[in-house]
Amino acid sequence: MTVNQQAFVHLVRTAQGRYLAMNRNGVEIELGHGHDLFSPVELLLAALAGCSAIDVDSATTRHAEPEVFKAGVQATKSSEGGNHLEDVQLTFSMRFPDTQEGAEAKSMVERVLQLSHEKLCTVSRTLELETPVEMNVKFCQSFRETIREAS
Template sequence: MADQRDTFRSIELTKIGEARWKATNVRGGETFVGGGGDDPDFTPLELLLAAIAACSAADVDAITRKRAEAESFTVTTSGDKVRDDLGNHLVNLTVTLDVTFPEGEGGDAARAALPRSVAQTRDRLCTVGRTVQVGAPIDYRLAGE
């Protein structure tokens, strides 16, 4: 069994204003979350889309850059927010990668590896995307109970 220090992940979210929160990771990194008002902060839903994109991008880049560094690399993640019998959720989730590699042998090898690397991030590697795809129960608790 894996040591919990190797598997455990957490962040702390602290209210800093009206419909605004600060997320802090264990390394001291911070990002800000808004409630969708006029502030520029990402909403929780946008953070989920960004997390899927970033996780997939990191996987694909790690595989393809062994052959050639991408000249450009953009990932767009989108979906439709709906409310139905299941409550609020996203449908039609799509991850689109737009990657350009240089001409030459290394670029050719990276282009050849790209479809397989996208399949690997979708099917096995991207923890965020895999969690969304396979689902995971969430245990909601009140502190002290």
């Protein structure tokens, strides 16, 4: 059975080069250009790491709580043929307790990570599929129209 859900994030400019993104639940994150902000590319990399981390964490913690659970993503920014990322690498650093349960959790990691990449993680799947992006613009006629569009 195919399940289609709308993903939605609302973005508002707060100052030059600074933006506030908000999801349907009202959770906010600031992004933009500046030493104190995540850049859009860094958020994309964080989304990739977070998506697979959720999959691995959900599966392994049924057996054992990790002692160390870190993920890092690195990529090369290229401008050849238009700005994009190349050589994206996601690396997990993990340690589980030296118990039978820890061994069971550890034995699952590579299989769950592969499943995450090939099927479960919307972020990595979208990147792999080279999903087309449609760009649209709407010029608001009034402040009220702007407020209505934001909700």
